[in-house]
Amino acid sequence: MTKEEKGTKKEVIRQKMLEQHHEARIVRKIVLIISILLLLFIVLIGGGGYLYIQSALKPVDSNSKKQKTLEIPLGSSVTGIGEKLEANGIIKNAKVFKYYVKLKNEGGFMAGDYQLSPSMDVPEIVSRLKTGKVLAKASFKIAVPEGKQLKEIAAIMAKATNQNEDDVFNKLNDKEFIKTLMVKYPDVLTEEIFHSTVKYPLEGYLYPATYPFYKPNPSVEEMVTAMLDKTRNVLVDYTEASNEKKLSVHQLLTMASLVEEEATEKADRKTIASVFYNRIKKGMPLQTDPTVLYAQGKHKDKVLYEDLEVNSPYNTYKNTGLPPGPISNAGKVSIEAALDPAETDYYYFLATPEGDVIFTKTLDEHNQEKAKHITNKK
Incomplete structure (x- = not known):
């Protein structure tokens, strides 16, 4: 083979290598673009799904003054209850209702005739169905003002239900009792409340509001559950803002309590x-x-x-x-x-x-x- 032929062959090989390298670069770019598009798609779908679920948990119409009477028959399934609520315009989505109930491990819904409104959010409806708040006048109400400390709230609860104030306060600070509440409200009550320097674990977590009760002398657990339901319902609207400010629920409620007191x-x-x-x-x-x-x-x-x-x-x-x-x-x-x-x-x-x-x-x-x-x- 002559020098010219050898040179030509080398040039051909070089050109092929350049072409392969160019093709490899194009393939890498295509793979990168596809990967980015897939990632964006996943993020958009995930973010959209989260926003959709958050929206579905909120009231159908927060300004509505309508009240609808719905019968929940004995033995009704969660699916059946959700479908009835959606059909009557009380909730936005029956499937979201069903998955919320399962995720929160809620249950034990009580049969009866309920008066419900499109202005209620899903957690409030779930609480009402659990506690059997049917068409009946409240037996009594407990008013918890803003800026109250746990000792004062215990006194309010004890007076309203004819219980011993010390017994109520001790129950509110019982670690085993609080642990059962943490299972129910993992998004509200975290391990931060058990830090060695924290004076009372539930301090600041019992939201100021007026609470109706439909049977005389409810237990401390029933009263606290109503209050923590309200706390969770209020805080859920601020989840995004809390995350942006990098504040845990505990830190948020701590800062809010200082503002409240001053x-x-x-x-x-x-x-x-x-x-x-x-x-x-x-x-x-x-x-x-x-x-x-x-x-x-x-x-x-x-x-x-x-x-x-x-x-x-x-x-x-x-x-x-x-x-x-x-x-x-x-x-x-x-x-x-x-x-x-x-x-x-x-x-x-x-x-x-x-x-x-x-x-x-x-x-x-x-x-x-x-x-x-x-x-x-x-």
């Missing part, structure tokens, strides 16, 4: 929340008086300097960051403030005797306002 009727809760977040970001202690009183287990109109020395993880004058857990229950407005604080450069606030709240940027400004509104009025 707020007055005239206060802008979102601005109060901004002060707390600004101080945390800067590494400053929160220095909020209600945590000191909570640490002492006292209710006082005025916090003294000696109170600030209490040795407790709840004392936010001595410890930075959030306290170990909530110091009271919090309403919706305070929860929303904890999730969506105002954007400010305030680091201090002061509540005046008239109920106004004054926000300041520096300690000097804060002390000036304190002298003007507090010290000089003594």
